[in-house]
Amino acid sequence: MMFTKTAVLGAGTIGASWAALFAASGREVTVYDPAADAEARVARMVEAAAGPLAELGWENAGDLSRIRYTADPADAVVGAGFIQESVPERLDIKHDLYARIEPVLEPGAIIGSSTSGLMLGQMQDGFANPGRLVLAHPFNPPHLIPLVELMGNDRTDPDVLDAAQKFYEDLGKVCIRLHKEVPGHVANRLQAALWREAIHLAAEGVASVGDIDRAIAHGPGLRWAIMGPSLLFHLAGGDKGMRGLAHHLGPAFETWWADLGTAHLTPEVVEMLVKGVDDEAAGKSVAELADQRDRVLLGYLKTRAALA
Numbered sequence: 001m002m003f004t005k006t007a008v009l010g011a012g013t014i015g016a017s018w019a020a021l022f023a024a025s026g027r028e029v030t031v032y033d034p035a036a037d038a039e040a041r042v043a044r045m046v047e048a049a050a051g052p053l054a055e056l057g058w059e060n061a062g063d064l065s066r067i068r069y070t071a072d073p074a075d076a077v078v079g080a081g082f083i084q085e086s087v088p089e090r091l092d093i094k095h096d097l098y099a100r101i102e103p104v105l106e107p108g109a110i111i112g113s114s115t116s117g118l119m120l121g122q123m124q125d126g127f128a129n130p131g132r133l134v135l136a137h138p139f140n141p142p143h144l145i146p147l148v149e150l151m152g153n154d155r156t157d158p159d160v161l162d163a164a165q166k167f168y169e170d171l172g173k174v175c176i177r178l179h180k181e182v183p184g185h186v187a188n189r190l191q192a193a194l195w196r197e198a199i200h201l202a203a204e205g206v207a208s209v210g211d212i213d214r215a216i217a218h219g220p221g222l223r224w225a226i227m228g229p230s231l232l233f234h235l236a237g238g239d240k241g242m243r244g245l246a247h248h249l250g251p252a253f254e255t256w257w258a259d260l261g262t263a264h265l266t267p268e269v270v271e272m273l274v275k276g277v278d279d280e281a282a283g284k285s286v287a288e289l290a291d292q293r294d295r296v297l298l299g300y301l302k303t304r305a306a307l308a
C-alpha cells in the first residue's frame, strides 16, 4: 500500500470525509483542524461513512483508532507521505498553513489540495519549493464520489502527479488531469454550464424547476453517470459513431447552442429557485434528501463495481 501515513489538514465537510476514507483503507491519519469540535465532527463522519464504506469493500471502515488529532499542523505532517489539504477556500489561510508545514515535510511527501476554485499557480506561491503540491479536487462527499481532478504544472516535480494519481486510484478514485488553469476546473464548469441553462429555462417559463431537475435525473443524467456526453453521442451516431452524429445532428446542436440563455442569481431568480426546490422536496429536510441521494449513490457505485 502506498503512503501508509497520511495527514488531513482541515477537517470540515471535505477533510473529514477524506479522513474517513483514508482510515477505512487501513492508513494512519493525523488530523489538524483548529476548531474545538473538529475531533467530534470527524468521529461523526467516520461513523456515518462506516456503513457505506464497508459495503464498498473497505475492511477498516469505521476504525477510529487509525485517526490521531493534533493542534499543530507541523506535527500533523511529520512522517506523513501524503497530505490532503482541505482548509477554507482562502489563499491567505492556505499560504499560512503551507509556510508552517514546509520546514518539516518528508522529502518525498505529496500535498494534494482539495481547492474548488483557487488556481494552482497562486497556491504554489505559498511554498518556497512548490514541487510537491498538486491540485486534487474531489467532489462532495469525497469518500463516495470517485472523481478527483488532478493538476500539476512546470513547477511540479517529475513523477509527483503520477504518484498522486496512483494514491487516489488505490482509494478507488477516478482521476482526470487538467493541462491548463481555468476557474472552476472541469467538472464545476460543466455543472455551471448546465445549471445556467436550467435556470434560464425556468426563468423563461419553459418548465418548472422541478420538471427541469426531473428531466436530468430521469433522462440524460442516468446515462451521463455511465459514460459522459461525448462517448454517449458516439453511440447515438450508430454505425458511423461520432462522425455520423456530427453530420446528422450537428446542425441542430449549432441552432440550440446559438439559442442558449444565460442566468443571473438576482433576488427574484433566487426566490424562484427556492420555491422550486421547496415544491420538489415536498417537506423532506435537506438531511433526508442527502440521505436519499447517498443511498442511491451507494447502490449505483456497487452496481457499477459489480458490472464493470
Ligand SMILES: NC(=O)c1ccc[n+]([C@@H]2O[C@H](COP(=O)([O-])OP(=O)(O)OC[C@H]3O[C@@H](n4cnc5c(N)ncnc54)[C@H](O)[C@@H]3O)[C@@H](O)[C@H]2O)c1
Binding pocket: 009, 010, 011, 012, 013, 014, 015, 032, 033, 034, 035, 038, 085, 086, 087, 088, 089, 090, 093, 097, 114, 115, 116, 117, 137, 138, 139, 140
Ligand atoms: N464543500 C464542497 O462541496 C467542496 C467540494 C470540493 C472541494 N472543496 C474544497 O475543500 C476545501 C475545504 O472546504 P470545506 O467545504 O470542507 O470547508 P469547511 O468550512 O467545511 O471546512 C474547513 C475546515 O477548515 C478548518 N480551518 C479553518 N482554519 C483553518 C486553518 N488555518 N488550518 C486548518 N484548518 C482550518 C475549519 O475549522 C473547518 O473545519 C476548500 O478549499 C474547498 O474549496 C469543497
